[in-house]
Amino acid sequence: MANMSGLSKTERAGCTNLLKLLSKADLLSLCDTVTNKMIVVENATEATETILSFSKNAEELLRRKKVSREVIFKYLVKEGVAMSPNSEKHQMVRRTLELWSSGKAVVGESRQAETNEIRQRPSTVMASVSTDMKDEVGFDPQVLGQQFCQWFFQLINSQNPSLAQQPQDWGPQHFWPDVKLRLLSRTGSEQMEEFLGAELVNLRLLALTREERLLLSPNLEPHGLKVLASPHGLVLVAVAGTIHRDTACLGIFEQVFGLIRSPLENNSWKIKFVNLKIRGQDALGGTEVAAPALTYNSAELQLLCS
Known part of the structure; x- marks a missing residue:
């Protein structure tokens, strides 16, 4: 041939x-x-x-x-x-x-090598990011927010069976033991769910991609991502994005993460709370969802810091 x-x-x-x-x-x-x-x-x-x-x-x-x-x-x-x-x-x-x-694509044998490397890392959020930043006096929260979102959404999307991809190392180890999840969904009717504890929060978020087969695509442009750092060590990362199943766009999401370093685990960042709002296409009224913007303003995010 x-x-x-x-x-x-x-x-x-x-x-x-x-x-x-x-x-x-x-x-x-x-x-x-x-x-x-x-x-x-x-x-x-x-x-x-x-x-x-x-x-x-x-x-x-x-x-x-x-x-x-x-x-x-x-x-x-x-x-x-x-x-x-x-x-x-x-x-x-x-x-x-x-x-x-x-040269940044993960291809062929290097994909398996990366998967093995992920599985061998310490069971904490963003070990590599925290190593780079833990000794810096004035790290840039915006950089942390960007890197956290890339890490988190690649990790959670890898659990979706429709991608036919080796799932990465998702689990309760990425959350604080008393982590809280608030999930507000507007898809036809409005529904609020709350979960407390690393195991329950881990399982509920995992179900979004593994059982419900959703793909979460974050908008990491400036109007889709905001990051705030409190004087007490809490970093808020707020991001908007679109939700898909296979080729269909189902709606948009806004997600706010509270991150705190864990001094007992190499100062790695772990998730303290998650607020997730989901709006289905029927709740959007035909609004353009190509690159959704955050509806949270800085004052609302400051309240979450307190």
């Missing part, structure tokens, strides 16, 4: 992971398109290898009709890349190519 592929090693590994998100029927159809039906394959593995071999470059493959906007969005979520689900396909293609050229 003549190998016409112009894919780099990183692009090849990235395309392999992305093609795993296609149904078998779409994968075989794509193989027929790429090879002009000149090659018959017997399974998904052969189809993937053939598609990669006969793709001139990564952009050509990403622009194929069977590689839909929804598939690329799901791939970017798996890689922890924040992207508006209402972005045009060409924007998602460009973002994916940027990811691969930056």
